[in-house]
Amino acid sequence: MSLLEVRGLTKRFGGLLAVDDYRLDLPKGEIYGLIGPNGAGKTTVFNLITGYIRPDGGSVRFEGRDITGLPPNRVSELGIARTFQNLRIFRRLTVMENLLIGRHKSYSYSLLDTVFMNSRYAGEEMDGEREVREVMRELGIHEYADRLAGELPYGIQRLVEIGRSLLTKPKLLMLDEPTAGMNPKEAEELISKVREIKESFDLTVLIVEHRMKVIQGLCNWVQVLDHGRIIAEGTYDEVVSNPKVIEVYLGGT
Ligand SMILES: Nc1ncnc2c1ncn2[C@@H]1O[C@H](COP(=O)(O)OP(=O)(O)OP(=O)(O)O)[C@@H](O)[C@H]1O
Numbered sequence: 349m350s351l352l353e354v355r356g357l358t359k360r361f362g363g364l365l366a367v368d369d370y371r372l373d374l375p376k377g378e379i380y381g382l383i384g385p386n387g388a389g390k391t392t393v394f395n396l397i398t399g400y401i402r403p404d405g406g407s408v409r410f411e412g413r414d415i416t417g418l419p420p421n422r423v424s425e426l427g428i429a430r431t432f433q434n435l436r437i438f439r440r441l442t443v444m445e446n447l448l449i450g451r452h453k454s455y456s457y458s459l460l461d462t463v464f465m466n467s468r469y470a471g472e473e474m475d476g477e478r479e480v481r482e483v484m485r486e487l488g489i490h491e492y493a494d495r496l497a498g499e500l501p502y503g504i505q506r507l508v509e510i511g512r513s514l515l516t517k518p519k520l521l522m523l524d525e526p527t528a529g530m531n532p533k534e535a536e537e538l539i540s541k542v543r544e545i546k547e548s549f550d551l552t553v554l555i556v557e558h559r560m561k562v563i564q565g566l567c568n569w570v571q572v573l574d575h576g577r578i579i580a581e582g583t584y585d586e587v588v589s590n591p592k593v594i595e596v597y598l599g600g601t
Pocket residue numbers: 361364366384385386387388389390391392393433
């Protein structure tokens with residue numbers, strides 16, 4: 349059984365068919381890639397799966413359960429985490445604070461506990477910090493724990509966002525152009541970091557990327573989207589040698 353199974357997913361924006369009959373069978377433990385030119389519908393697919401927008405048709409099943417149209421917080425609770433093409437972090441909070449927010453959904457103390465800082469809260473907060481430190485070490489950003497996120501290089505900010513998503517304890521991690529704004533060295537490092545966190549957090553990964561090197565270095569299977577439709581899928585080598593894909597990327601020249 350696939351961890352994530354998508355069938356007939358469709359989304360219109362006015363007269364534009366942004367996603368048209370999209371399907372996916374993503375087995376547990378795999379890293380799949382979703383590529384395609386600007387405006388192909390990649391982010392819309394992510395938004396549909398994670399509940400940020402509702403589909404006009406089709407279904408999304410996660411661990412066999414129908415999650416179609418559930419709101420983002422429910423999707424997150426069920427074990428799907430995503431990052432955003434346009435980085436979403438709190439620039440005026442520290443790295444530690446940004447990551448503690450990711451852990452928030454698993455806190456069990458009540459609001460009153462928070463206000464009075466009772467012992468249960470203190471206990472959980474310590475556990476929380478320990479988990480956050482582990483994640484920071486894993487991503488190699490522990491030295492920035494007390495720095496304001498907005499003051500750090502873009503590549504580090506991207507890792508902060510990934511770290512926050514990991515703290516929601518996902519089974520499926522969806523990365524929307526994680527190397528956007530990174531320099532080539534940071535992008536190279538991201539490849540090995542994604543491999544590492546996949547193993548240590550027992551993740552399945554779906555990644556949208558424009559850098560082919562990242563797709564080649566990570567993905568066992570690649571789908572190519574153009575004008576909302578899957579025009580090719582297969583291994584990296586198969587899709588990059590597919591004439592339809594070459595045409596889409598080179599504009600038919
Ligand atoms: N909320 C929205 N309202 C109207 N149109 C939208 C909305 N979101 C996306 N679109 C349109 O849907 C199409 C697909 O957009 P989407 O952002 O999914 O593409 P993408 O493949 O992620 O592109 P990019 O590589 O540039 O990120 C585009 O034509 C876009 O303008």
